[in-house]
Amino acid sequence: MGGRERYLLAALLVLALAFPALAPNDYYVTVISVAFINAVAAIGLNLMVGYTGQLNLAHAAFMAVGAYTVGILTVDHGAPFWLAFGLAGVIAAALGFFVGLVSLRLKGHYFAVFTLCVGFIMFLVIEKWDGLTHGVVGIIGVPASAAIGPLSFKSSIAQYYLILFFLLAGLVVMRRIVASLVGRTFIAIRNGEALAEALGINLMRNKLLAFMISTFYAGIAGALYAGYVRFLGPDIARETVTFDMLAFTIVGGMGTLIGPVVGAVVVSFVTQYLQFLHDYRMVVFGPVLILLLMFFPRGIVGSLQGRAMARRAQRSSPVPRAGAGEGAEAEEAGLAERARSNA
């Protein structure tokens, strides 16, 4: 990580910590809290889509599983909140294991289509299984995140810091994962499954691992959602929610660590200004996203990183390298850089 990048990250962190003091009113804190929850889920999705190259369209359904785990256990069975919270991640990941076992046998488009169907089944089950999920009525009155010792999360600002804590923890863990050999393995799979397999990488085992980590993040994000919004309906499992997370990831930068977070915050803010569009925001968002894919496919963070690497490459090599800012080369430079800093 370059010096400039480190300062930028530190500045973002300070901004996030000071945000409740800077925000003009509570409403903004709410918007950003929800954006951070979505960011946690998007970080998980990014591991699958951005790093491993598998388009999982059932991600929102796994988030819903996490949310409903908390909702059902606390409301219907009186379980302690934090026990349910932990189980949310575990159950989502366990379900991810079984879904992955079947779906990851399929490659490319087949995997995307299959997960779309899986997501739909999960949505229908949540909607129809009245006895367990209360069907279309939803679960009302989920308890707010319980106090830990002297720390109480009653106020919206305390909730904000709780969510921020999980977001940062998620980022730190994800950074360790993608910088490790396992993370490199995922990237190798994304860059070419046949080559990765020829190098002796067990595709199934690694994809399954990525899928389980990814669904674990979704489960935790769902649990945070349940504790924050405190009302659950089957609609949170819909593919449009997955699509929102994809949008965050693309806007921020697929396959970059903080891209999903930046995307979630930026898109959520913009959406606030498009409030008058209401249910029709996709009329604007759809085309915008397509244009982004065509002309700005690396997203905000990806483009910034590309530029920084081009600058560094320019400085280190006496001969100016043409096209050093292009995707593949910059990425290689990034990997080499990361390898050096790890060594």
Next chain:
Amino acid sequence: MSLLFQQALNGLTLGSVYALVALGLTLVYGILHIPNFSHGALYTVGAYAAFLLVGKLGANYWVAMLGAALIVALLAVLTERLVFSPLRDAPPLHDMIAAISLLLFFEASVQALWGAEFHRIQAPFTQIIRVFGLVAPAQRLLIVAGAFVLMLALHLFLSRTMLGATIVATAQSRQGAALVGIDAAKVSMLTFAISGALAAVAAVLFSPINLISPGMGELVITKAFVIIILGGMGSVVGAIVGGLIIGFAESFGAFYISTDYKDIVAFVLLIVILSLRPQGLFAPAAR
């Protein structure tokens, strides 16, 4: 006996509609190797276009069907030109995400223009036909007949005409087709036009017995995907057979198991089949 016949007819109706939608999807997949998620939106737009033509302009049902087919064909060609063609060299992830963007864009547009409530297109035939004590609503028979005529026409077009042959050739090998002088851009526009028209006709046939709403395409497209995975992506026969299998499974599933879960039948079938045969039922071994 009569009940069984009812279910069989329901299955056949559903299957015909699914097969028409799946055919368009499989043709586009064969040419561009894109799972075109926006295909479901074309189905929705087709129904609304016909609804507009019948309601606002007082068009005859058949004229409305033709009009809807033309409008949607044009729309499909536009998406090909403006979205899929520029993204041809992008990673496959981008195509898929763009296709979903289109789906949500069309859905939101339809909802913005017509609202979220349900509408109905008046059926051209409301009589009920009775033969040998079996009862069949004319609209259902029309759907089945219409779908099979279209499938036959498509089959003849692909196998007997030069233009159809260019589609088949491009699906087999894009480079090979280019070598013998086939313009790939024209072929993909033609394919999108056909797939759009098929989706629109399927929607107009089906909507008199099934209300129209902005979200109507979502279930149909997911089932169409199930069908082309079962039948093998790009396979025309597979789409037809797969469509009928899903149609019957759903109709008998609703009857014998539960109407609540009838929409899940297709997906459960998919999971069971793919668990046993990851390459699909009719697909060639290589993918």
